Amino acid sequence: MTANTIDLREKSHWVWRETLAIHRRAPETRVASSLSVIDIFVALYYGGVLRFDPLQPLNEERDRCVISKGHGSICMYPILADLGYFALSELQRVCHAGSFLGGIPDPVIPGYETVNGSLGHGLGVSTGMALGLKNKGSDRSVFVVVGDGELHEGANWEAIMFASQHKLDNLNLIVDNNQISMLGYTDDIVSHNSLLDRLSAFGWDCVEVDGHDVVQVQAALLKMKSSSLGKPKALIAKTLKGHGVPGLENAPLSHILNPKPELIDSLLEQKL
Amino acid sequence: MNTKPRAMRDVLLDRIWRAMADDKTIFFVTADFGSPVLDRIRADFPLRFVNVGIAEQNLINISAGLALEGYTVFAYAIAPFITMRCFEQIRVSLALLSEVRPMNVNLIGVGAGYSYVVSGPTHQCYEDITLMRALPNCRVMSPSDHVSAGSLFDRCVGSKGLKYLRFDAQLLPVIYEAGPPDLELGFHVHRKGERICLVATGYMLHTAFKVADALSEVGYSVGVIDLFDISHFASGSLLEELASYAGIVTLEEGFRGRGGIDAMMFELIARNNMTTRIHNVGVEGAYRFEIGSREELHEQVGIGQGVVLASVKKFIQSI
Numbered sequence: 001m002t003a004n005t006i007d008l009r010e011k012s013h014w015v016w017r018e019t020l021a022i023h024r025r026a027p028e029t030r031v032a033s034s035l036s037v038i039d040i041f042v043a044l045y046y047g048g049v050l051r052f053d054p055l056q057p058l059n060e061e062r063d064r065c066v067i068s069k070g071h072g073s074i075c076m077y078p079i080l081a082d083l084g085y086f087a088l089s090e091l092q093r094v095c096h097a098g099s100f101l102g103g104i105p106d107p108v109i110p111g112y113e114t115v116n117g118s119l120g121h122g123l124g125v126s127t128g129m130a131l132g133l134k135n136k137g138s139d140r141s142v143f144v145v146v147g148d149g150e151l152h153e154g155a156n157w158e159a160i161m162f163a164s165q166h167k168l169d170n171l172n173l174i175v176d177n178n179q180i181s182m183l184g185y186t187d188d189i190v191s192h193n194s195l196l197d198r199l200s201a202f203g204w205d206c207v208e209v210d211g212h213d214v215v216q217v218q219a220a221l222l223k224m225k226s227s228s229l230g231k232p233k234a235l236i237a238k239t240l241k242g243h244g245v246p247g248l249e250n251a252p253l254s255h256i257l258n259p260k261p262e263l264i265d266s267l268l269e270q271k272l
Numbered sequence: 273m274n275t276k277p278r279a280m281r282d283v284l285l286d287r288i289w290r291a292m293a294d295d296k297t298i299f300f301v302t303a304d305f306g307s308p309v310l311d312r313i314r315a316d317f318p319l320r321f322v323n324v325g326i327a328e329q330n331l332i333n334i335s336a337g338l339a340l341e342g343y344t345v346f347a348y349a350i351a352p353f354i355t356m357r358c359f360e361q362i363r364v365s366l367a368l369l370s371e372v373r374p375m376n377v378n379l380i381g382v383g384a385g386y387s388y389v390v391s392g393p394t395h396q397c398y399e400d401i402t403l404m405r406a407l408p409n410c411r412v413m414s415p416s417d418h419v420s421a422g423s424l425f426d427r428c429v430g431s432k433g434l435k436y437l438r439f440d441a442q443l444l445p446v447i448y449e450a451g452p453p454d455l456e457l458g459f460h461v462h463r464k465g466e467r468i469c470l471v472a473t474g475y476m477l478h479t480a481f482k483v484a485d486a487l488s489e490v491g492y493s494v495g496v497i498d499l500f501d502i503s504h505f506a507s508g509s510l511l512e513e514l515a516s517y518a519g520i521v522t523l524e525e526g527f528r529g530r531g532g533i534d535a536m537m538f539e540l541i542a543r544n545n546m547t548t549r550i551h552n553v554g555v556e557g558a559y560r561f562e563i564g565s566r567e568e569l570h571e572q573v574g575i576g577q578g579v580v581l582a583s584v585k586k587f588i589q590s591i
Contacts, residue, residue: 058373107372113340115368118360124330125365128337135299135319136341155361158330166322 004047008214012042016244017268018078018091024264026095028103032242032254033072033147036178039214040145040237044174045079047218049225050143054084057110063140064129066113068122069147069176071104076111085110120153122146123173127159130171130232141225143172149181152190157202163232164203172224173204173234176211178241184252199234211237275446280421280439281348281382285309287425288346292317295429299338303331303349305382310348328353332361332379339366339375344429350388351381351397351438355404366434367407378428378435384414384474385525385555387441389566393559397438401473401524402531404436405503412502414438416447416477420500423452440475442566447477453498458505461513462496468588469495469517473502473533476523476553479570482577483584492588494521499533511544519549519591521584525575528554551587553580 015038023031044050044065053059067073074094081088086100086109093099100108104117114125126144133140150156163171175195179186192198196206205227209220217237224233242248245259245267289312292298300313301322314321320343324330328349335347347354355362366377381400388395404412411433415421424437453460459471463484472480477498484494495517499505514520520541526532534552541548555573562572570576574583 107369114336115364118364121333121361121364124333124361125337125340127330128334128339129341130337131322131334132299132338132341132343135343155329155333158324158327159333162324162327162330162334 005215008042008046008218011046012039012214015042015075015078019075020245020264020268022074022077022091022094023259024261025092026103027258028095029074030071030103030255031074031259032248032257033069033176033178034074035243035245035248036211036239036241037069037072037145037176038075038243039212039217039239040174040176041073041076041079043214043218043221044143045083047214047221049218049221051140052083054080054111057085061140064113064126064142066122066126066129066142066144067105067116068126068144069119069150070116072147072176073105073116073145076105077101080109080111119147119150120155123156124159127163127168127171130163130168131166133170134168139170141170141172143174145174145176147181148175148177148179148192148195149186151175151192151195152181152186160199160202160204167230168232169228169230171232172221173232174221175234175236176239177236178239180241180250180252180254182255195236199236203231204234205229205231206234206236208236208238211239212243275419275449277443277446278418279307279441279443280415280418281307281380282309283418283422284380284425284437284439285313287422289313289316291425291429292320295344296320297342297344298429299343299345301331301335301338301345301347303328303353305349328357329361332358333365335377336361336365336369336375339377340373344376344378346378346380346428348380348382350395351383351400352395354379354381355397355400355436359403362434363407367409370409370432370434374432375434376429376432378437380437380439382439383441384438385440386566386569387475389569390563392561398526398555399530400436400438401502401526401533405536406531407434409433411435411504412438413500414473414502415500416474416498417444419446419448420452423455427455438474444475444478447498453500455501456506457509458499458501459510460498460500462498463494465493465495465517467494467518467591468492468521468584469497469514469519470521470523470584471497471499471533471537472523473499475525476575479575479577479580480523483581486577486581487584487588502533502536507540511540514548515546517548519551519587521551521553521587523553523575523580526554527557528552528574530557549587549591551584553583
């Protein structure tokens with residue numbers, strides 16, 4: 001293993017622990033969907049994929065990263081704090097009165113680009129940003145992270161059609177494909193069958209990866225970012241909702257289950 | 273002077289087209305809705321003209337993304353579709369987001385009230401005033417002729433934020449021959465009267481004039497005010513203007529008693545502890561499928577000149 005892979009894996013584990021610790025203090029947060037997406041965000045922010053400036057979060061020279069599955073991105077709190085967007089001590093105050101870190105992230109948080117609480121909006125807005133960047137002659141990229149359940153919202157498919165029509169190859173969609181929404185497996189609710197086939201049929205350049213192999217995710221993201229074939233691009237990351245937590249991992253109702261505080265304590269002790 | 277009426281949309285689109293040559297930050301987005309003037313924008317500025325197709329949710333999302341990248345965006349579609357099909361997109365990515373990010377998005381909705389006369393309730397629009405003014409940072413503008421409609425361009429490019437322009441789809445007689453109204457004030461006093469003042473918006477300003485003329489013939493002198501900035505009018509100035517009247521009549525081409533300008537006047541009067549009586553003219557609360565001229569439809573739903581004149585007379589006599 002190279003230094004890079006060790007770093008990324010260690011970072012993923014640290015974010016996993018911090019996310020559980022936040023949930024231990026603030027059980028209002030949605031933990032299961034925040035655990036499936038950790039390796040994706042770690043690869044984006046620590047894997048050399050995104051250009052960003054924590055001191056100037058909206059710097060024109062940044063790559064845009066839109067976190068559409070807002071409820072399931074509590075893991076971004078430790079990442080943004082660690083990178084210097086805000087103080088680490090803020091993590092102690094999640095969901096407390098006066099904190100800017102709520103149960104569902106708002107765009108008042110440095111590092112968040114858009115309103116994310118309501119699902120199905122991020123991809124369309126990202127598509128407009130990608131069009132705007134192209135028009136300005138900017139070579140910056142737009143990344144947008146969605147959940148597979150969120151793709152039930154029809155507005156996504158309006159944007160998916162539009163992006164390929166306009167050859168927005170600066171637009172990078174990442175699907176946290178944990179295959180569970182609130183009331184069960186998406187395959188039992190409204191199945192996407194193969195998202196790769198569906199998005200490919202809509203004119204997107206797609207690749208599938210193991211979303212919990214952070215090194216594989218990093219490699220795929222770097223390759224995706226550098227390709228410009230006149231097509232929007234999608235990374236479909238196969239993940240597990242509630243990753244790493246017994247009883248929660250891949251449980252159909254994991255979205256609304258809260259692991260017991262004692263279980264979290266024992267997990268945090270075990271993996272020290 | 274007798275200015276020939278033009279379509280509201282054409283006059284505004286003409287202003288946009290003229291401005292786009294110099295102002296490279298203007299982007300025009302349509303949901304497959306056109307006009308002859310729009311063809312010029314499409315031909316001359318193909319890189320800053322986008323047709324998203326029949327997809328109003330995406331119309332709003334694309335507009336939001338462009339606005340975040342610094343563009344002044346005009347989004348264009350039929351009024352009920354650009355407000356109601358995509359209301360949550362407007363709420364989340366325009367109203368909420370513009371609280372923390374500078375954005376300039378101007379929604380142009382064509383087809384206020386019954387202006388798509390024979391198209392029925394899907395294409396008619398009687399709810400938009402209520403819905404759009406429910407968004408606290410959305411500026412809702414409802415002009416009554418093409419002169420005032422065209423002048424809104426200055427407001428659109430001159431101030432950031434979310435705006436909704438409620439345009440009639442028909443040619444309406446010119447009211448502002450002498451020049452557009454004061455956009456800062458948000459209302460315009462056309463006639464001063466005694467005891468009763470008619471406060472109207474959009475197409476209903478024309479009905480208000482007819483009703484005022486008819487009342488004048490039988491000896492009643494009533495005031496007429498155009499309330500064209502429905503959300504951000506200068507309320508103190510309007511109160512001063514209304515202070516001398518014993519009664520106010522609101523006229524709107526939208527559902528009565530559902531939070532339109534009728535509710536706004538009630539709020540304004542009640543909040544200021546005034547005793548002014550209020551009578552509301554608006555569409556009786558039901559969806560209907562009759563076919564007829566706009567005037568005939570208006571009579572059927574309680575906002576035609578005949579029924580309004582009768583109800584206003586009664587109101588005057590009750591005061």
